[in-house]
Amino acid sequence: MAIRELKVCLLGDTGVGKSSIVCRFVQDHFDHNISPTIGASFMTKTIPCGNELHKFLIWDTAGQERFHSLAPMYYRGSAAAVIVYDITKQDSFHTLKKWVKELKEHGPENIVMAIAGNKCDLSDIREVTIKDAREYAESIGALVVETSAKNAINVEELFQGISRRIPPLDPHENGTNGAMKLRRQSIQSTNRCC
Numbered sequence: 001m002a003i004r005e006l007k008v009c010l011l012g013d014t015g016v017g018k019s020s021i022v023c024r025f026v027q028d029h030f031d032h033n034i035s036p037t038i039g040a041s042f043m044t045k046t047i048p049c050g051n052e053l054h055k056f057l058i059w060d061t062a063g064q065e066r067f068h069s070l071a072p073m074y075y076r077g078s079a080a081a082v083i084v085y086d087i088t089k090q091d092s093f094h095t096l097k098k099w100v101k102e103l104k105e106h107g108p109e110n111i112v113m114a115i116a117g118n119k120c121d122l123s124d125i126r127e128v129t130i131k132d133a134r135e136y137a138e139s140i141g142a143l144v145v146e147t148s149a150k151n152a153i154n155v156e157e158l159f160q161g162i163s164r165r166i167p168p169l170d171p172h173e174n175g176t177n178g179a180m181k182l183r184r185q186s187i188q189s190t191n192r193c194c
């Protein structure tokens with residue numbers, strides 16, 4: 001089975017739970033006292049997808065404003081970006097929109113965008129509705145899912161959803177854009193599972 005290395009970055013306000021999502025995905029662990037990220041941190045995890053193995057090279061960026069200028073280093077060359085907001089903080093949803101704008105202007109052309117509304121275990125104090133998130137995601141062609149790193153809800157599904165949106169390599173066509181686009185369309189229309 002072919003292994004593909006896929007760079008993925010996480011972006012979003014400080015405190016929305018980016019590191020916690022990565023920690024849940026890679027180590028199946030949640031730390032209530034996790035420290036804010038300084039600069040960025042890096043982890044990897046490999047999952048199967050169809051006839052391929054996807055090795056995610058995950059760059060978890062720091063959400064604090066003072067680190068904003070470092071972000072291009074992490075989204076450049078990324079196959080996918082996970083943009084995270086906290087469903088209990090409307091402000092974090094506004095910040096998410098700024099990240100999407102920046103990615104559209106300066107990010108890789110075909111980057112897969114996935115929106116994660118984290119802390120869905122706190123849905124009784126939510127400030128962002130799933131309807132708003134879905135409408136926005138649809139308007140930009142992004143995947144959207146509500147997650148809870150704390151309760152292990154939809155974290156695996158988030159990365160599986162990203163995997164499904166990555167066009168498979170076609171060995172006969174040397175991965176040309178045309179072939180990749182065709183294969184991508186057929187995957188999206190069949191919505192197959194990894």
Ligand SMILES: Nc1nc2c(ncn2[C@@H]2O[C@H](COP(=O)(O)OP(=O)(O)OP(=O)(O)O)[C@@H](O)[C@H]2O)c(=O)[nH]1
Binds near residue numbers: 015033064121148150
């Ligand atoms: N209730 C709840 N709390 C969460 C969840 N995910 C993260 N947290 C908490 O939110 C706080 C911030 O989590 P982090 O993962 O450090 O957030 P971050 O986005 O990586 O923050 P920066 O590194 O500063 O960018 C921590 O206290 C976490 O324990 C979740 O799904 N539910």
